Amino acid sequence: MTTRLHDRNEPLSVALVHFVAELTNRTVSSLSPLRESIDPDALERLFEPTATAPRAGTIEFRYAGRVVTVAGATDFTITVEEIDSASENGPASSR
Template sequence: MGRTDEYVWQRGEEEPVSEGVLEAVTTVANCSSLELPPLQESVDVDSLNRLFVPPRRVQTVQFEYAGYEVTVEPECIRVSERS
């Protein structure tokens, strides 16, 4: 069960993970993606996208981005404020 202060973004199967992360964080932060720092400053975007493309699937990747804790799983992206 997720934390109560956690936002869960259901990832589209064809959607690159990096796009899902940006959509999830902009939703939580209530801002435009232009107002956020470049995602590449927090994680290697190309590698992140490749980790969730079959057959190379990992279970979880976690990193900090724009003041949020981001957890990427195969079906969803979880975003919560850093504690």
């Protein structure tokens, strides 16, 4: 499992794809489109601050043969771990 703090210099979805590419020693263009796992715009909106406060939460989904977890409130972490070969692919879930 590897975790990175998202620095907000780029959209969360872009940072996530670059992080997975780095961890898997692949190019971004060789990965499947993120939208095949989760709607990138919805991911961005999920963690956009409201007019009065940041949004807090956690979402976990499968992408490029990995389990990806995004969690946080003001600061966000992106955690990527390999999927156990015996585990099943499932839909995205949020907590």
